[in-house]
Amino acid sequence: MRIVLVGPPGAGKGTQAAYLAKNLSIPHISTGDLFRANISQGTDLGKQAKAYMDAGDLVPDEVTIGMAEDRLDQADAVEGFLLDGFPRNVNQARALDGYLERNAIRLDGVLDLEVPESEVVRRIAGRRTCRNNSAHTFHVESRKPKTDGVCDECGGELYQRSDDSEQTVRNRIEVYHRETEPIIEFYKQQGLVVTISALGPVHEVTQRAMDALRRDQA
Template identity: 50%
Template sequence: MSQEYPLYVILLGAPGAGKGTQALHISKTLGVAHVSSGDLFRAVRESDTELGRLVKSYYDKGALVPDDVTIRMILERLRQPDCVTGCLLDGFPRTMEQAQALDAALKPQAKRVDKVIYLHVSESELLRRLSGRWLCRNCGASYHTVSAPPKQEGACDLCGGALYQRPDDTLETAKSRLEVYFRQTLPLIDYYMQQGKLSQVNGGQSIEAVEHAMSGALRS
């Protein structure tokens, strides 16, 4: 691991910003563990532990997992040996309460959040990416209006069947997901900016260009 790089890095980015791809790139570049809250939720939920049963109970009810439970899960993960020298946090913190809990947990160990990267993509582009998925009613083939459009609008290339959108992929759902994300997360961007830790990377470019900008931001 290179000394010039910080150790505890947070990657912020809205749904659809391409965070997953970039998180793998950054954790590899830094040589630190990739802690994805989404992956961790899945693993914990399936584990036969007290925390696992607690998390599962919220999922089964279709309820949001409260902040204190999310915080507990992440802080337990950060105590694992592979996170002792640092990690890349992806999907956490998402609220001010989570950010403050993270700072409070690192401080007694003389550690801190070193760097926060905000992968910025315009709202119109995020909506395009999130709401572009269409499926064939007949054969199930998948299309995307941006990355894999059908030859003829509304019709399947393979069988000519009609294309439809699942409720999760509609513009309405995309709008409300983004609304929740920005309401919760914009205060975090201010919080880390005021501490001089925030670098913004333009996520509207090609994957290679984003990776290059990421590497630059990590060195700054």
């Protein structure tokens, strides 16, 4: 299957992408991984991206598109893929359509993870991260540490990252509405969008997604 995953920040796209890719035996291709791989390998596209990022500028669409197309050309993506974070806007969606058409393949579905804005803010603004290890994360409501402000794993200090503040989260949601949400309408016109609720336990959301994708392919 060839799937694009969309949803607002805090919808759990990364978590769901990992589970879905494993269940469907297809590679999970995320924008973050594309950037990290190209920069660490010193590719031409990676050097271009790093120059923009170091200057505090947004990486132009053509650089991101180039990275995505290079990744989709790799052998493990020939039979299918799950795209997470790409396309991020309609321009990138049109570029992806062009790539697929040139290679005589098509998308099977666009999975839209739906979460109320209030829940997005609750999830992200309540997150606390360990200063010693950013992989150790907790939540002020749903995953409280045993001792307030102290990491259960290593005893490090827990803090709220600046990009997890409520104002920053609301700004990120605005950017999503403005730039990314239009691709849902773009793909609806192609009859590709499957929308599910991303509320509830992770395994339930995964099952909901799998069921919806199977129904869509039936």
